[in-house]
Amino acid sequence: MTESTKRAPAAGRRVALLATCLVDLFRPTVAFAAVKLLEDAGCHVEVPVQTCCGQPAFNSGDRADARALAEQLIAAFEGCDYVVGPSGSCIGMLRHYPELFEAGSAWQVRAAALADKSYELLAFLVDVCGVEQVDAHYAGCVTYHDSCSGLRELGVKAQPRKLLASVSGLQLKEMEEAEICCGFGGTFCIKYPEISNRMVSDKCASIVASGADTLLAGDLGCLLNIAGKLKREGSTIRVRHVAEVLAGVADEPAIGDGE
Amino acid sequence: MQLTSPDFPRNAAHALHDAALQRALGNLKAGFPGKRAAAVARLPEFEALRDLGRDLKNHIIEHLDYYLEQFEASVQRQGGQVHWARDAEEARAIILGICQRAGAKTVTKGKSMVSEEIGLNEHLAAHGIEPIETDLGEYIIQLRGEHPSHIIAPAIHVNLDQVSDAFHQHHQQYGKHERQTEPRALMNEAREILRDKFLRADVGITGANFCIAETGQTVIVTNEGNGDLTQLLPRVHIAITSIEKVVPTLEDAATFIRLLARSATGQEISVYTTFSAGGRRAEDLDGPEEFHVVLLDNGRSQMVGGEQQDMLRCIRCSACMNHCPVYGAIGGHAYGWVYPGPMGSVLTPQLVGIEHAAHLPNASTFCGRCESVCPVRIPLPRLLRNWRAREFERHLTPQGYRFGLRAWAWLTRRPALYCGLTRLGARLLRWLGGRSRRIRSLPLAGGWSAWRDMPAPQGRTFQALWAERQRAAGMEGKR
């Protein structure tokens, strides 16, 4: 499945922002960056009261709780024209919602309608809003980690690179194996910490070998995992959500960096 | 074979600290994916071929009974015999019976994962019949008393030095006293010893990648030619395989052969692709006198029509494990049974019972790389998730984890309470992070903080800040 390339006129559209529970709790900067990028693209952004998309329950086999959370989110978000979030993983979960309900049921119809208008932030900006460039500056050499759900479920690959290319002062150096999982995997990193540690160690080795001074990605789960590992290893590489750089709001310390 | 899947975490920890294994896995990761990618790039219609493979397999599974009966009739027409084995025990008994009737002392074997699945070698040996693996990788691990750690490269975990040791130890009895260390010399030594075994074997047992319903042929693909010698030289040839390997026509077999080699090793086609049809006919110069096909069910027919049916499409190419970062970290033995990697994590619970393999479906980040390369487009993450749902229903999910999950779900369904608590949580964690903005030790997530810092939150939740911004802009009530 690849991200739809249809181009509805996005200007003036009401976009409901799914900040995601991790961004809400850990890094509001990412959500504000998303708001800025969406508003710059002419969207009207709303923020419905939200908790979590239910992915941890879904991926743990707890279908009943996943369904209840899906219903809660659908009811809160379905009034808007689009649902957009700075996470391929959470938006990927919204695309799974129809699987949770009985075929042909009213909830399934609502879930499918929501899934159809849900977009990962950068895919939305580029594929739906037709954004070609951003007005931002970043002095640094960055490398980009392709988070799994965004890449393989939603086809997010070219969009971040296209927009990053328009950031003045920024140089992109691709790492080897950019598409390989960082080992976060939601609860996987708690359930199988040693395997997860091996995977994030390999990822960090690729990042360091790229020679970049900044690591960017589109999912906060991966970023917390990678930043946590890089910092434990004593690395000075800065870790940021790609939206922060694109929106030019890189004034907060990078993820895992001190004051 | 001994099932160690319940010990998965311990197996994995062991594998992560095995330096020789880690080097071998490094080679695997550097080899297979690149070769597959290059082969795929050379075939523009590869994606269309994957669709065709998926659709063909779906059609076959929906008409499995029809094609199996057609296959049996076709085999009989050529003077061969089909034996139906409901489970591993029946399959072992059938094969032992054929061997005993043939008065067999030794049997040569081509590579077969189904033979591993039914524990054939142990069974034959216990009844005084010596099984000799003739695929080089299988031969090596047989000498070492091991089981395959990969479905097409069974000895991928063994390094050259270990091969030298194994040959040096076991080949003394054939007068080979010098310890060989060069790959070519080792191969020649194995070849020389196996040559004699081929000639003296009473029965040859191979697997079958495909069973062609229309022609009654079984098909094997190999790169060493050992399969041909195994099935042509002895008096009796037994092909052991499972029911979902049936395909309607020769042309369909060709479709899968094109998918298989590219997905597995990046070859356009394997070095040997061998079609066997019945025993020796009057005008044939060679070939076995008897031809038997043993078709194993072992729970597969129960998958038809169920939520795991898609798994029956598997053509055992190994692409999913070659591209799996978890397999790449721990290798095949850690999974604790015959089939490793993503396909094994779906299949093993089906074959041994989910209560004995509860870890396997959980040992995945759902990164989706397996599904993205599977030649028959099996949605492996979805099938793994289905297993997790069965585990949750049956209370096989660890109690502490289950409790935490339910408590979290309870909270997330109460948005006002959730938002209040996360505001407090953000402040608390921010405070814990101090000036470094990192938390080095987390009481409830020791698995995380043993190897990683936890970046501290910024201190306020986004929703709290957003509400403030809305109020400041005088836009209250818009939310």
Ligand code: SF4
């Ligand atoms: S599941 Fe797919 S990729 Fe894995 S072995 Fe089977 S056919 Fe190959």
